[in-house]
Amino acid sequence: MTTNPAATAKAWPFEEARRLLKRIDNRVPEKGYVLFETGYGPSGLPHIGTFGEVARTSMVRRAFQELSDIPTRLFAFSDDMDGLRKVPDNVPNREMLAEHLHKPLTRVPDPFGKFESFGHHNNAMLRRFLDSFDFEYEFQSATDWYTSGRFDQVLLTVLANYDRVMEIMLPSLREERASTYSPFLPVCPKTGHVLQVPVLERNPDAGTIVYEDVDGSKVETPVTGGACKLQWKADWAARWVALQVDYEMSGKDLIDSVKLSSRIAQALGGRPPESYTYELFLDDQGRKISKSKGNGLTIDEWLTYASPESLSLFMYQKPRQGKRLYFDVIPKAVDDYLTFLQKFPEEDAAAQIENPVWHIHAGSPPRAEVPISFALLLNLAGACNTDDPAVLWGFISRYAHGATPEAHPALDHLVRYALAYYRDFVVPTKTYRAPTDVERTGMERLRAWLHDHAGETDAETIQNEVYAIGKELEFEPLRDWFKALYEVLFGQSAGPRMGSFVALYGTKETADMIDRALEGDFLAPEGETGAA
Structure with missing residues (x-):
């Protein structure tokens, strides 16, 4: 009897997949599939962290599929009903956006003038972003779930368990915040703003709450149908319960949030998903990377100097260890990827499934035809003092007889990456x-x-x-x-x-x-x- 090497593989995606199988007791869940989820906040454009979370979750999903025939789905969920809290620095028509602060992102006009709203614009950028890497996923919109009524049952459950939710949340809040906190955020029918106001009355039988509007008037509103949304920790928990999410990753900075949302999910009668906490990226000085500070790499910057596969390798390796995400990590990531790729055909099945390229390429890595390392190309560019690919190919074709850009497109890409990296990062140092x-x-x-x-x-x-x-x-x-x-x-x-x-x-x-x-x-x- 042949044993599936995946059953004992030590690669972390397989360890996670086996944990997930244990959760469902190796049986098809009642909903008919195992659900993986990743979240996206569409107040800004997708970034390298978005890529990392979807890539890593996809690796666990692929490992799960190797171990089991149970159907799986991956939802990329956009929190696009959040209120616009501040105007981003990197968009046009900022004055116009300022007039729509606090409105749900899907009700804020698109500053680029291309889509129905700012939320729709950023959702489209997310889908284009994920599609460019051939991720297999299903896009989901919070606005759609709230306004279509698909969240209605869980919203009513939150209302029925309001006191239990408050008991969980209040100890985690500062005194000033706790005095006005409510898990429900009404959407004001007058201004369209998502309001953070205390709830004065609750009517579970009617499915409504009463709150004090900014003008002092009392307003009764249903919690269903998109008239309210939930504060994000309660929202996360409610989503887990409504969608029956089985697996979701998050960064180390959300450990406390995962704990709180898990308790809320249990209070709502649901089961929180299996969670995986990954370490945050650091800049070249060992400081946490911040989108607002811009200290670190963007995905466009990485892809200017190296392949998507090398970025996937960077995400695969030691996700629970803090790593510097800066330009000087790129050459090693490129050459490590090529080394793993070249080893793969010579390995037995047990070794292949432990090889990172198995996970990067969903079990079917391509043949490697790159006889020259990235580091070697960088030094060749330096010795030639050139930024012309043809000059490098003159040496390459002599070294690897018959090699041409047309016959070796992967190597040609590597040449161009090396020249760009050499020009921008090697020459100045x-x-x-x-x-x-x-x-x-x-x-x-x-x-x-x-x-x-x-x-x-x-x-x-x-x-x-x-x-x-x-x-x-x-x-x-x-x-x-x-x-x-x-x-x-x-x-x-x-x-x-x-x-x-x-x-x-x-x-x-x-x-x-x-x-x-x-x-x-x-x-x-x-x-x-x-x-x-």
Whole structure:
């Protein structure tokens, strides 16, 4: 009997999938499927965190599908009935938007003039965003659920359990906030504003509440049909109950909210979903990334310098560990992805299912045809001092016989990513230095060997010679020899495997580069920094 390797796989999506199977006791839920959910706040455009949450949830869903034939669905739920609290900085017609503060996002005019409302605009951006990554999901709108009546039953349940909800929420609030708190936010029929006002009376039999309007008048309104929405912790709980959500992820900053919403869901007679808490991203200084501060990477910035697959790998790896999300993580993510992709065909089924590319590509990763690393391309761009893809392809086609941009589109994409990254992030930080006496001796020996072995293309032979020179000159540790080559020849403290670089760039070309470095051609004029 053959055992499914997924049953014992240690990859975190499989651990989560098995936890979910245990929740449902390996049986089809009454609603007929297992429901995964991700949330989106459409007061702004989708961002890299949105991608991460949908990508990771999709990975758990795919692992679940490998373990079970039970149907699954993934809802991307937009909280588009929230009131517009402030005018975003990055939109046109900001003065017009200011006139519609506090209205539900789906009742605020679109500042771009393209859609029915600002909420509809941002929802469309979400769908386009998710579709561009081929995510399999179903879009859901809070406005649709509230106004269609599909939330009516759970809203009446909240009203019937009003005191229990308040008992859960009030201890978590500051005194001033607690004095006016209500789980219901009426939508004012006069102004269209989502009101945060205390509830004066509750009429569960009639399904209504009475509140004091901003003009002092008392207003009775139904809690159903879109006349009210719920405060977000109660809203989250009610959604879980109404949709019967089985699985949802959230960031570390929402741990307390998950606990409160879970208690509210239980008070409403429902069961909160299995939750997974992921760590928040950090910037290059180790500070939490903030959308308002802009300290970190946007998804457009990542995709300017690297592939979506490399971003998926970054999201897959250690989601419960804080990671720097900044430009300098990109090269490693790209090369790690290529390494995992190249290993996959040679692995057995048990190893493949632990390989990140299995999860990135929903169990069917493509064949890898990229014989050159991203790091190597970065240094090739530096050695050539070019931003022209054709120049790099001249060296690549000699190194990988018959390789062309047309025959190797993945490699061509990598070339263009490398040139963009080199131009924007490597060039500004290059700092060349002169060699010490012993380093100069080593580089002179390497130059002489390269002249004597013109045309040598075996990377291992070249690497062994570089290694032997360092040993002969008694560099201790030996990595100091390689670091010296990187700093003197490339203006960087780290670089490629030298044998691979020389095989790609050429023995004569590398010898000439060493000549120029030893002559001081790369050094900046006195009083300046960086390359001359």
